[in-house]
Every structure is written in C-alpha cells, then in structure tokens.
Amino acid sequence: MNSLAIKKNKIFYIVILLIILLPWFNNLFDANLKAAEVSQEDVTFYEINPCEVSLVQFLISNKKSIFQDHYYFRFSNYQSILCFGKVSGVTLLQNGFYISVGTNNFVNLLLQGAMWVFLLSFIKKNKESDLEKSIKDTSFKIKHFSSLILTSYLFTFSIYAERRYYEKNIYYLNFDSFFSYALLFLVIYFLFNNLVRISLNRSSNLIYYLPFLYLIYSVFSGFNFTFFSAIFVYFGIYSIFEKKINWKLNRVLLVFSLWWIANSTNSYYFNPGKLRGFTSTVYEFNATLFWCLYFFLLVNGLWYFVKNNIQNFEFQKLINNFQLVSVALLILGYLGANFPLLNFFNYYFFGQQKFGINIGNPFIFNEWLEKVSWRGFYSSAESIGEFYGLAILLAIYSFCIKRNLNIYEKVGFPFALLGLYFSNNRAVIVLVIVFSAHLLISQSKYKKILLGSIYSLSALFVIYLVGFEKISYSYDFLRSSLYAQAKFYQYDTVVSSFLNWIDKGFQEGGSLSFLFGIFSVMAYFLNRSEIWGIFAARYNPTFSELIMGTGPFNFGQLYGENIVNETRSVLLPHSSFLSFLVFFGFLGILLILILFSFLYFKNRKRINTLGKMIILFIFINLFKNDVLNYFSSFVLYSFFFMAILNFRNEKLFKL
C-alpha cells in the first residue's frame, strides 16, 4: 500500500514537471525548419519566421546565448496560445540580442499557477485535512465555497477594472464579451480552488514560509495580481462569514473606502513597472473599487491567518526559513546575473515583477569608488537589503539564546551578510550592527559600558557614512534642500498644490515651516532630498485628498496629474510614509499611528527586546523606503506588527 502511494506520488511529480517543461519544446520536432544562428549581421530568419521555432530549438542553434551577457531573453505576452514557448522575434539593439519568447496570458496562468501550487504541496500537512473538516462541519463547506467564488470573482473583476493594462497583454480577447470574462473566471477559479485547498491542508505550517514570498513573489507574467495574495483575500472573506473581524476598525476603513471610491472620477494611467502585482495601473472608479476591496480583505485575511496560527508558533522554523531563502536568493541572483537564460526562467517561474540584475559582479564599484547597489534576484536592492538584515538579526538572536547556531543558520548567515553588503543598504547595515551588538552585549557583566561604547561608535559610523563635511552645513541650508529640489523639478509655471502649501509655510514661518524643515534635514542625511523633492513637485491633491488620500495602491493620480521636469526614471516616492500620504492622507496616517501607539503602550510589558528592535527596524525603513509597495514585505512586516503588538513576545520568540 505504501509503495503504491510512493509510486503514485512519483507519477504525479513527473506529470507536473512535464507540464511545466514541455511548452518550451513547442514545435521541437518540426523537421522542416531549423533554427538559425543569430549574428550581428543577420537576424532575418527570425523576422521572416516569427513563432516558428521553439525556445529549445533556438538554444540548440545558439548555445552561447545561455551564458553570454549580450543575450537578453524577454517575454512577449501578447501572442497566440500556439506561439507559446516559441521565438517570436530577435532584435539587435546596441550590440545586444533581444530574444522575444512568445507567451500567452492564459497559458501563463495555468503554467505558473501549476508550478506554485506544486511547490506549496511540499509543505507539511496539518493533522486534520479540510476534507475531514468538511465532513464534520457542513457550514464550513458553504462558507468555503462562497469565499472561493467571491475571491475568484474579485480577481476577474480586477481584469475588467484595469482593462487598459490588459488590452495590451491578452492576445485577441474581446473585452466586451461575456464569454471572455467567463473564461477568465473559470481559469482563475480552477487555480484558486487548488491553491486554497492545498493551503488549507497546510495552514498551520504556512506561517513559517512567509520569507519564501521574497523568493516566489508569484506575480503572473502579463497580469497585475499576485497569486499568493489570493489566500489572504480568501481568508479575509471567510473571516467575514465567520464574523471574526474587528468591525470597529473596519468601519473606519469602510468609511475611507467609500470616500476614495466616490472621489475617483478622473482617469490616470500608471505603468506599474517593478510594483506590478501590488499597485493599481489606473486611477478610475472600478480600479479604485477593486483595490479598496482587495486592501480591506488582504488586511483582514492576514489578521485572521496570524491569529489562527500563532498559538503553536515555533520561531526557530521561521528563522531557518529566513536563512534558507537568503541562500537561495543570493545563489539564484548571482546565477541569473551571469546566465541570461536563467535570468529569464527566474522571472517566469518565481513570478518576479522585474528581471533580475544583469551585472555579473556583485562587488562592483563606480568611478567615484562608491559601492554599486546589487539587487540580484529581487526587484529592489533596498528591500532585499532589509530582508538580509532581518535574517542576520534573527540568526544573532538565535545565537544569543542558544549559544550555538544550527546548520541552517551556519550556512545562511554568511550568505545574508554578503547579500546585505551587495545591496549596499547602509541604514540597514548600521541598524544590524547596533542591534546585534546590543543583543550580544546584553548578557555581559559590563553591559552598560559596552552599550555606551557601541552606541557612540555607531553614531560616529553614521557620521562617516553621511560624510563629515555634511554635518557642518548650516541648518538654513539643510532645511531648504528639499524645497530647492522641488523647485528645480517644477515644470515651468505648473506648481503642485503640495508645493504651493510648502511655499506658503516657508514664507509665513511658524510650526509648519519648522516641521517641514526637520523633514528636509532628515531627507538630506538620508540622501532623499531629490526624490522627496520630486514628490513634492508632483503631488497635487485637493484639500480633502490631502486629508483622506486617494485610496490604497493608487499612484495613477500622483504620476498622471501634474507634469514635472524630466527625471532619471519614474522614481517612486522612496518612503512608505509618502506613499501612505497619497493613499490614506494625513488623517489616515494619523489614525494608523494612533492605532500602533495604542497597541504598543497597551501591550508594552509583553513586548521584549527583539520585538522592539523589529518594530524600530521596520519603522525606520518605512520612513526611507517604498517597502510596503511590495507584496512580500507588506505581508512579512504586517505579520511582525500583528504578532509583536498583540501576542506575548516571550512565547512568540521562544527558541
């Protein structure tokens, strides 16, 4: 019986592997056509024969393309189902070959979805399966099915709401026909049904795998949603049916949501870029409706998930997974940077928002001898630096408690150190040094003296990183640095309402001028004057929008409404607080801060040193980074906040 089960499992794994690999061999056995070798002089074969040879055929004829750094494999999602896995074109651009590989959004959904569900199936199951639960509890069956249908419907609605984005990505789909949405709903339902079933059977162990969201981001190629977020949306809906949500807080959120939806009367498009999967592509009524619902359900789902799985939480398992992911991220990032084909498959099979970096040497310095940030596998160097920083901190905490490291920590620790160095996130480097020293010293006899020395040395190190000469600049210069940048990026006579407001504040002096001055000084030392200055030049809210915001994940209005002078790239606000100002307004930020302060002071006796460190670590990084605009960071940081502020830390961080 047991051997039969193993045999069945083996067959299942082989079938899944074949499903994942075979599409790239599409048309391999067509003897009539042989893929041509590309050269600087001639790529005509691929111009004449689009979608005729498979990717594997191309690789057989162009073996160098696997490892030489002037080959770039790129997806072309707007292709027929029949073109999937075939070369749809080759272009020569600045001595680099851009190989366009045909993919199709429907196949992407099935193939990538199958891959991620397959990977989830490796997680250890709960003691009781959802099948057994459904026998005992028929009300579960009804709630489960309704939640599943509503989750699938919501994601299908997102395609309707962001039609402008999808029209460029889904090949020959009639967006006015009912059949198209029925097909999309069916495929999404099929995937979510399997995802939710696999997740429910493993729900108590899923919590340890949150760090894996940095590795498997799970955003579908050609789509603007993340696969794994569906689990939390499902839990969000399910918790409403179970009447296990906090209506006091949610009422406030619903009032805000109604305002955001009613207010979105304009239409501004936003190219999601590296935020794809976790940002709205258009500021319009339907899109705002979707993102408000999504945010509401995501937050409630996360809370439901954390609350139900924290009781028997084993912190060591989470630390181990932090280390494992650090190793995988660095290895895959390095390989992807040096092998174009791997970079291509990393993007596809791990559901990345942006192709991994193609700078093969992570130790590289620029001409001014400054370290170049190397993001490797992930789409943001700063965010991945934070992840490595947390991995280091947790390993050191583990060492302080146990006085030794397990195999995961021994292997993962050097990788995390290297990863942090490569990412060049200096704020995280300082925080990790200070916190680690604090943890290591806190058990020593000479704790006070050593801590004093460490903090003094860290202060000196911060001054060194900022630059000694900058410390001596006058306050007047520093307080106006951000304002000067905002003025520099102001286009002609187009002045944003936010800049206008700052202008008035400066002229009138008083508390507003002082507040903005402090913000400007911090921006200068954090090297954010330019980016926050551009934000000020762009941000053009009405008074009510400044107070209430324009809705979660909505950058469309910010980037579409007000013209500014040309910038290096899109340049995100580089501060989650500024993003939150756009999303939730001053009132929203104030309410969030009040909620966190209330929870912190109410439970401060239950929050231990590590808990405080993690909260501070996250807060500092929220201030200077867009970190909450990435799904993986949003989920991981929400988990830490929810767990630290609501549950006894001694038990939570027990090793």
Place this chain on the structure above:
Amino acid sequence: MSKIEDLCGEYPQSFIKQDISSDPNYVFVNDPSFSLRQLFDSEGNTVFVNSFIECEHYVAGGWGYSPIQNTEILLHQILFIGIAGLVISQYLVRKYKLINLK
C-alpha cells in the same frame, strides 16, 4: 487603434460617413488607391473589399475577424471546455473521496 483602422487602414482625410444601410440601391465604388483587402466573419466566411468605405461598412457589420483571431477564439473555447472538465472531474473525485471517508 480601432478595429476599423486595424483592418482597413487609416481614415482618409476627406472621409464622410454615409448611411449605407438605409439605402438598398447603394453601390460601392472601387477606389484604385485602396489595396484589395480580405475580411472574415466569426464563422470564417470571407469577402473582398475594394474601398475604405466598403471596408469600414463590412467591419462595422461584423466582418472584423481574421483567421488568426478565429483560431484564437477557437482555442479559447477549447480551453474553456478543458478547464470546465477539470473542475467538474476534481469535484467528482472529491465527492467520491468524501463518501468513502464517511
């Protein structure tokens, strides 16, 4: 780009839309500067058009399909049936397991 422009080319500068459907005696005049185009309906039937006005009239009337588009629509239909089959069979297998467990 609209479907008409996609299949018929850009609108001529002097183009004036005429109410052809209400005139049963309307005769399309060949335009020598317009290259012959083949249009398809959803069932794969074909028609040749010789002027922009004729092309525009046919595309607006439902002859705006192409063989590639028809193939894709067929593939979407096959996909729909295939996925529906998978969903139903998964449901039946689960039901069978549930009965056995009971």
